[in-house]
Amino acid sequence: MNSATAGRARRADARRNYEALLTAGKSVFAESGTEAPLEEVARRAGVGQGTLYRQFPTREHLFAAIMSETIDLLDRTARDLLAAPDPWDALVRWLRLYDESAACYQGMTRRVAEGVADDASPVAAACAPMRASFGQLFDRARAAGLVRPDLTALQLFTMISALPKDPTSGTTIPPYLDVVLKGIRP
Amino acid sequence: MNSATAGRARRADARRNYEALLTAGKSVFAESGTEAPLEEVARRAGVGQGTLYRQFPTREHLFAAIMSETIDLLDRTARDLLAAPDPWDALVRWLRLYDESAACYQGMTRRVAEGVADDASPVAAACAPMRASFGQLFDRARAAGLVRPDLTALQLFTMISALPKDPTSGTTIPPYLDVVLKGIRP
């Protein structure tokens, strides 16, 4: 809803380069983490630096674009889980899925947590739907008295995002997640 | 136990500059966080870049030196608390003290957690005594059946270190700490 909103359609080469950069960004971020030099992204996409920065003014923009598919899946899953019978189980399932989704890009959850906390970040915009549906999932569990009442959805999300990851698997080390899940009960 | 181990005593100006850099480092890190440009540390200490990097080859070395007083205090406190009657209460007290100790340098706990995880880091060496005494404090509580048995002292330490901080106070947002403390019970 952003690229095509104003003006005409973009030129064909621009669209092609956008896709190439997205693909290159995914492979670079997957290999070297989300802090990898952006120059390598441009190189691998076969375009110049200028083109990279025109399509994605900052690293955050590129990151948000790369994550958008994952975010969409998490959003849809959260909405599906709202229909699940057990609110607690649904919440836990979603959190585990979120954790696993982050495995392929080292540093992803930290970046998501920071992005979500800053309204001006493109990541915050990309995450808005997911944040809303996770909020519902969380509120349902809390309203059922399954989660301590002084905790907010955003706080839980931030906390889970900040948990240290196992460098080999990319996911959170099991006891960490268990500790938080036990700790948020009232 | 390192500087004076081999060779003669260091020259007077070198010792003076070491102290000046330490003081400057504290003020810079306190003002601008532990990611602040090191050039500013040298400038504020009134020495050249070369001198800074000779005394502290990397940012980690400077950071470890700056933290050493705090680490010592935490180490001593942990050993004192071993004498406290309630193992759980002693553990909680120490963790809260650790959290508060980190308030003055933004980004400190994260850096400590990363340093402790890497044996080659000077931070790991600086933290070794504290880590050992905290380990005893933790093990005492766990042996008393007050902490889940599948958790290690290092894991808890890492987890607490990773919790997001309130930007204004510098300490962990209360519910986060409470969640973890509740979550680590068996």
Next chain:
DNA sequence: AACGATACGGACGAGGTGTCCGTTTCTCGG
């Protein structure tokens, strides 16, 4: 075909890290 708009790409400036080496300063024996 040709023109205007759009997009390209790489040179460039800024800001930071860490190194290198000619010069200065300290220390100590005479």
Next chain:
DNA sequence: CCGAGAAACGGACACCTCGTCCGTATCGTT
């Protein structure tokens, strides 16, 4: 006190990465 020689200084420098700028090339349309 003085004068070697070791120790330390400091800032220029090489390198990296980000993000910008602008002359040039390409696209799409008439």
